[in-house]
Amino acid sequence: MAMADTTELQRPLGAAEGSGRDTLTAVLVQIVGPAGVSVDLDQRRLHSQDVWSVADETVEIVVAPTNIEELSRVAAAVSAAGFVIAPRGGGMSYTSAYIPTAAKTVSLDMSRMNRVLRIDADDMTVTVEPGCTWAALDAALAPLGLRTPFWGPMSGLTSTIGGGLSQLNAMFGASQYGTSSESVVALTIVLSDGRTLRTGARGADGETPFYRHYGPDLTGLFCGDAGAFGIKGEITLRLMRRPQHEGYVSFAFQTGEALLKAIAEFSRANIASEMCAFDPGLTKVRMKRASLAADVKTLGSVIAKEKNLVSGLFSAAKIAMGGRDYIEAEEYSVHLISEGRSKTGVAEDLDAARAIAAAHGGREIENTIAKVIRANPFPPLNSILGPEGERWAPVHGVVSLSQAPALFAAVQALFAEMAPEFDRHGVYTGYLFTAMSTNAIVLEPVFYWPEARHALIDATVEPQHLARLPTLSENPAATAVVAEARRRVVEICAAFGCGHFQIGRAYPYRESRDEAAWSLIEAVKTTLDPARALNPGGIGLTATSTRPA
Ligand SMILES: Cc1cc2nc3c(=O)[nH]c(=O)nc-3n(C[C@H](O)[C@H](O)[C@H](O)COP(=O)(O)OP(=O)(O)OC[C@H]3O[C@@H](n4cnc5c(N)ncnc54)[C@H](O)[C@@H]3O)c2cc1C
Numbered sequence: 001m002a003m004a005d006t007t008e009l010q011r012p013l014g015a016a017e018g019s020g021r022d023t024l025t026a027v028l029v030q031i032v033g034p035a036g037v038s039v040d041l042d043q044r045r046l047h048s049q050d051v052w053s054v055a056d057e058t059v060e061i062v063v064a065p066t067n068i069e070e071l072s073r074v075a076a077a078v079s080a081a082g083f084v085i086a087p088r089g090g091g092m093s094y095t096s097a098y099i100p101t102a103a104k105t106v107s108l109d110m111s112r113m114n115r116v117l118r119i120d121a122d123d124m125t126v127t128v129e130p131g132c133t134w135a136a137l138d139a140a141l142a143p144l145g146l147r148t149p150f151w152g153p154m155s156g157l158t159s160t161i162g163g164g165l166s167q168l169n170a171m172f173g174a175s176q177y178g179t180s181s182e183s184v185v186a187l188t189i190v191l192s193d194g195r196t197l198r199t200g201a202r203g204a205d206g207e208t209p210f211y212r213h214y215g216p217d218l219t220g221l222f223c224g225d226a227g228a229f230g231i232k233g234e235i236t237l238r239l240m241r242r243p244q245h246e247g248y249v250s251f252a253f254q255t256g257e258a259l260l261k262a263i264a265e266f267s268r269a270n271i272a273s274e275m276c277a278f279d280p281g282l283t284k285v286r287m288k289r290a291s292l293a294a295d296v297k298t299l300g301s302v303i304a305k306e307k308n309l310v311s312g313l314f315s316a317a318k319i320a321m322g323g324r325d326y327i328e329a330e331e332y333s334v335h336l337i338s339e340g341r342s343k344t345g346v347a348e349d350l351d352a353a354r355a356i357a358a359a360h361g362g363r364e365i366e367n368t369i370a371k372v373i374r375a376n377p378f379p380p381l382n383s384i385l386g387p388e389g390e391r392w393a394p395v396h397g398v399v400s401l402s403q404a405p406a407l408f409a410a411v412q413a414l415f416a417e418m419a420p421e422f423d424r425h426g427v428y429t430g431y432l433f434t435a436m437s438t439n440a441i442v443l444e445p446v447f448y449w450p451e452a453r454h455a456l457i458d459a460t461v462e463p464q465h466l467a468r469l470p471t472l473s474e475n476p477a478a479t480a481v482v483a484e485a486r487r488r489v490v491e492i493c494a495a496f497g498c499g500h501f502q503i504g505r506a507y508p509y510r511e512s513r514d515e516a517a518w519s520l521i522e523a524v525k526t527t528l529d530p531a532r533a534l535n536p537g538g539i540g541l542t543a544t545s546t547r548p549a
Pocket residue numbers: 051086087088089090091092093094097098110130131152153154155158159160161162163164165166167168169170171226227228230231232233381383384501502504535538
């Protein structure tokens with residue numbers, strides 16, 4: 001965060017001056033010091049955008065506490081001043097989850113609360129601050145031979161554990177252990193008035209969380225809340241020993257239906273720690289994107305990961321010789337990673353995967369992609385742009401195993417209907433599929449379209465990668481087509497009763513809850529955040545109560 005110096009803090013502040021912004025700024029400086037408060041316009045604009053959208057409003061202040069005591073005082077000060085708090089982790093979401101919807105919004109930047117606080121290998125827990133990235137946590141645990149069961153999304157170089165719990169995540173470890181929240185033992189939540197709320201069983205000293213399930217699951221209440229119930233101040237996750245053995249296998253299928261049926265069966269068999277699959281559209285993008293530089297880096301990671309140099313070089317040579325054309329243009333491919341305590345156990349899982357794939361008409365292909373994903377789990381987030389500098393945005397639905405093929409067919413039918421419009425505006429699509437534990441599939445259509453970049457994208461992509469890409473002009477008409485397509489995908493997902501991660505303000509949650517459930521959600525909000533100072537609009541909770549009288 002580019003911080004303001006004290007002189008900058010004293011300059012005229014604009015619209016909210018006189019409505020308490022300058023007074024609040026001074027109070028926040030007292031709490032976190034000048035390095036933790038910014039009123040710089042560029043910084044405020046940056047915090048008013050996410051990967052998908054740029055808010056009409058601009059946050060008034062960006063404040064970054066360095067510990068939970070400061071966080072608590074910041075929350076109390078902001079809400080007492082009549083401002084709303086928008087917690088922001090890595091800023092890597094695309095559902096307008098933390099951007100301002102109201103004039104008097106303070107962006108709560110968690111990037112300075114990024115420490116791994118305590119690794120307890122005896123009790124198998126790790127406690128982190130919410131701004132700790134998944135990549136940083138993994139790096140801290142790896143030398144100890146430890147890991148969390150779910151261990152990160154692919155955005156984990158930048159995205160945070162606090163953000164991942166507030167939105168829920170798919171990817172590493174998820175096909176075996178489920179989403180991010182299933183790895184949580186306990187949370188320390190800071191409420192909008194500054195009070196703290198602690199969940200889980202916490203040992204004799206009351207300070208050492210070790211077990212989640214003690215009475216109603218209060219931890220779960222804050223998982224997937226899009227930051228609307230409370231601010232995660234400390235997070236304790238469960239540890240496991242890092243599996244000693246890994247294996248990789250990839251298959252190609254002729255149709256999406258065959259692929260999805262095979263993924264469902266892989267899931268039921270619970271034989272992969274993670275799997276991801278691509279349709280032909282996304283495969284083409286991946287092929288186009290891969291530059292020689294990226295390949296060289298990737299091969300280096302693959303060599304480093306193998307247990308000895310010879311097998312590393314062998315894998316790298318195989319990848320280099322295998323090239324990128326082992327998937328036919330119109331095929332669907334799936335890439336599985338299995339892990340376990342013994343080589344034999346992993347080999348048996350891979351054989352089970354082979355039998356399932358064969359039964360669904362799959363053909364085994366080079367396992368390059370699976371290997372590369374594992375060797376470099378948290379790559380730079382350059383894929384936030386398309387291969388020609390296009391904008392990128394996914395949308396997704398979490399669907400039951402049995403319904404996935406029908407959902408896919410319905411979305412394909414929508415895209416066929418919209419094809420003339422897509423063509424007219426240069427929009428193209430792909431699909432990413434992944435599996436969650438033994439009982440759900442995530443179907444994720446991805447859009448690429450010609451549109452100018454905004455500041456958050458420039459700040460995210462590596463400068464040398466950005467330099468290779470063309471600069472595109474503003475194209476609101478194409479963006480409107482993508483927005484409409486995303487909206488209609490969400491509508492289709494609703495008809496299939498899908499769940500969603502990253503609800504933010506983009507996915508309907510309230511609409512699918514029965515009256516009693518929504519009443520409870522409203523009551524929880526009113527109890528925890530009576531001033532409605534936290535992230536209004538998140539998960540459908542508006543600035544005022546919408547509970548039936
Ligand atoms: C290239 C790319 C790859 C991705 N890959 C994956 C993937 O593999 N799997 C996946 O699931 N997602 C993926 N995502 C989506 C996104 O990165 C995740 O949703 C991620 O969890 C966002 O975390 P963040 O720290 O960036 O949160 P932010 O975007 O900053 O915030 C997300 C939400 O969490 C809230 N929040 C943040 N911190 C706190 C806190 N301390 N307390 C309370 N609320 C808080 C915010 O208010 C907001 O509502 C990807 C995104 C990109 C750009």
